[in-house]
Amino acid sequence: MLSPREMIDDRPDDNVFRVNRAAFTDAATFDREISEIFDRCWLYIGHASQVPDHGDYIATRLGFHPVFVIRGSDGEVQCFYDACSHRGSKLTRRTSGNARTMTCRYHGWCFNADGDCTLVRGGDEAYRSEDLERMGTNLRPIEQFGEYKGFLFGCLDADAPSLEDFLGGALPFIDLMADQAPDEMEVLRGESRYIMEANWKLQTENSTDGYHVATVHRNFATTVGYRETLATDGGGEMAKTEASRILSLDKIGSGGYDVGNGHMINWADRGNPEAGPSWAQRGRLLQKYPEGKVRWMLERGRTVTVFPNLLLNDVASTCIRVWRPLGVGLTEIETWCIAPKGEAPESRRARIRKYEDFFFPASLAVPDDVRAMEGAHTGSEALNNGWNDLALGYKTLVDGADAAAQELGVVPLNSNPGREVETPFFAFWREWATRLSS
Amino acid sequence: MGDAAILVTISVEQVTALLHQEAWFLDHKRWGNWLALYDKDAVYWAPALVGDEGWTDDPDNDVSLMYMDRAGLEARIFRIEGGDSYATDPLPHTAHLVTNVLIHDQTDDLTEVSATWMVHSYTRVRSATVRGGLYDYLLRDTPDGLKIVRKKIYIHDDRIVGPVDIYNI
Structure with missing residues (x-):
């Protein structure tokens, strides 16, 4: 199979630009697109007007990663991976909604709209504090999150250039x-x-x-x-x-x-x-x-x-x-x-x-x-x-x-x-x- | 909901016959006959989902999947019959199941009706799709028979495969 570079026949001096049709159908190329484009590029998530109030959220995916945006207690919107910090269960129950406290359906851990863990069921009686510290109980924000005039974008690559540089x-x-x-x-x-x-x-x-x-x-x-x-x-x-x-x-x-x-x-x-x-x-x-x-x-x-x-x-x-x-x-x-x-x-x-x-x-x-x-x-x-x-x-x-x-x-x-x-x-x-x- | 005190002059049998007639016209592609079941001021409305459980309820401020007057329905027929719509060529074989017909209210010449629908739709290019949902009707008793004044179609699907059009909902 051609490499992605070989799939693009780009010869400006000859006025030729061709795309091999395997670019649309090759499964290995698709896997590379997920890891090199969707896991590394700024991607559109939603619009700020869809989450006007504290606790309003939208659940979506970036590439194949479930994430959600939520408006916090300070009015700021953040984007988190949609997974409980305990054992990874998806946290959001709806594609959109309001939850100032998000409770994991599996084992009952709770999180506020700022991503802080507010309840570990069993608490100090069940866990040693150093164990909780090691696992990290708060929700994990995605690597980069940005807003441009209401349009919300997320990026899973910490080293990617800023949103405005990308939109250019x-x-x-x-x-x-x-x-x-x-x-x-x-x-x-x-x-x-x-x-x-x-x-x-x-x-x-x-x-x-x-x-x-x-x-x-x-x-x-x-x-x-x-x-x-x-x-x-x-x-x-x-x-x-x-x-x-x-x-x-x-x-x-x-x-x-x-x-x-x-x-x-x-x-x-x-x-x-x-x-x-x-x-x-x-x-x-x-x-x-x-x-x-x-x-x-x-x-x-x-x-x-x-x-x-x-x-x-x-x-x-x-x-x-x-x-x-x-x-x-x-x-x-x-x-x-x-x-x-x-x-x-x-x-x-x-x-x-x-x-x-x-x-x-x-x-x-x-x-x-x-x-x-x-x-x-x-x-x-x-x-x-x-x-x-x-x-x-x-x-x-x-x-x-x-x-x-x-x-x-x-x-x-x-x-x-x-x-x-x-x-x-x-x-x-x-x-x-x-x-x-x- | 239904009330024993309602003086019913239109029977469930009459209403059911109309709804089955509509389904038959659609499944047999008798577009002109189908359109004739709609009164001149008819509204055809398929609301869109809001969140997981809600539906849009204000067509002037919310987006619906479809919100059409009679001219809109006539244009749909024009589109289908023209043979120039890629999505509509070929047309699917459809089978409407319309059931659970209830009369909820009756005032003067208007009757409020609900029903449940499922449509099996088949084309060779896309194979079979099955879609279902609920209908709310407002019917008018006219000298030319019972006519549809309003049809509201709840489509229980929002990861839609293939076209949605008057013939497959």
């Missing part, structure tokens, strides 16, 4: 979502997890793939377009979608960026920006931010794909998506709708309806994506030495910033004018190969 070139694009709310953003109630029978990296590619939009989502566009002809009251201007933009890229600006560290950006001008649920905030945003930044926020749809498994999608609605590998051909995907706190009821309603239209497994778009990615996974097993030649857009690739990036004051490693390009993938695959080859 993606930060100005994350800000475009985080700064949209004068009074902070919040994650809305209502959860969805779904299973994709395909390799996790197909979701990473799909999240920044502008080329599939006009094929896989043509049906979405024609369906919501048809629905608009039926609506009796129209639901107001904000209920309108941008279906037309999906079907044609004529006359609109679009592009893709490599912003370093494996992060990828894809964007396209909105066909009808006034229909965006955040358009109502425009006046306030213009008072606070430069015009170029507000134009990026409200007039350009964006997918911000953060290495290795996070998407911040701000197109018709505002979605956070995380995909977690369960096996080489099995992936769990979780999504949340994020919205400005205190937004007007009609904006909130339009944002939610547009979110439901696109981002859930019961929607008009995600099921088609899932089938496409599953088809790509199955097809990747067809040839013994198949290559994905990512040539689309190589001829228009330029170093540094294009005009739109200059408007935001950012300098990507490279830019490409056009949504239908595969060059942003180079960012992901180069980071992937580097991490697996270390």
Whole structure:
């Protein structure tokens, strides 16, 4: 089997970038991804608004390690390994909830929301104090935990660079979502997890793939377009979608960026920006931010794909998506709708309806994506030495910033004018190969 | 819950017949007949889970799995019949089991009903999936017969494999 480095045929001088399809299907490579990427990289956990009060927690996984975040008595959020310090039983009883005291169901040890052990059953009568000291009774925090504007990330590698260094070139694009709310953003109630029978990296590619939009989502566009002809009251201007933009890229600006560290950006001008649920905030945003930044926020749809498994999608609605590998051909995907706190009821309603239209497994778009990615996974097993030649857009690739990036004051490693390009993938695959080859 | 004092003019048999008819139309892909069971102001609502035990209950502020008016249902049929949705090609063979039908309340022309459902769904590409949950209905007695004004579908699954759509819940 090829090594990860050999799976990436990257020859800039010859304008060639190819990915061997075994990268999606090889089990040994998958095991290496878990140890070299998921156990060492900053990974998205959740949003601070999901744990507003003392004792609020969310249980999740980083790689294959169960962890939970919890808001402590001092108002700070911490992240702990989800295992009793006694004999390792998982502590959280729910995927989310409130527990100012977390009691281990197995032998009854108790912990407060700051991670301190508050009860060892049997206590001093059963244990020698030096034994308790040796075992360490408090919960173990994960190696690094960080928050960026409400987004919570964890990293199991104590030597990894800081969260902000890691997010690096993606930060100005994350800000475009985080700064949209004068009074902070919040994650809305209502959860969805779904299973994709395909390799996790197909979701990473799909999240920044502008080329599939006009094929896989043509049906979405024609369906919501048809629905608009039926609506009796129209639901107001904000209920309108941008279906037309999906079907044609004529006359609109679009592009893709490599912003370093494996992060990828894809964007396209909105066909009808006034229909965006955040358009109502425009006046306030213009008072606070430069015009170029507000134009990026409200007039350009964006997918911000953060290495290795996070998407911040701000197109018709505002979605956070995380995909977690369960096996080489099995992936769990979780999504949340994020919205400005205190937004007007009609904006909130339009944002939610547009979110439901696109981002859930019961929607008009995600099921088609899932089938496409599953088809790509199955097809990747067809040839013994198949290559994905990512040539689309190589001829228009330029170093540094294009005009739109200059408007935001950012300098990507490279830019490409056009949504239908595969060059942003180079960012992901180069980071992937580097991490697996270390 | 049911009260002996309710003056019932719509019988459990009538309601059960409607629910079974709806299931039959879905399982036989008679989309137009299926849609005709819904009144013009109908709402079709599948709430999402909140935590392990709760459900979203405010469609204007919470995210639902589905929240559609009749135009939304018509658009679903457009999507299915168009043959252009990758997830819907091929359509699964479905078998709805709808049971435990109860009438809870009746006011004027409206009847509140609950039921339990399970759907076996099969396509060669994905093999069999089984999904289940509960239904709450609000039905209206109209000159054209009993119509669905509201259908609320609790889907007891949030690690969803394959598409969820009107035909398999």
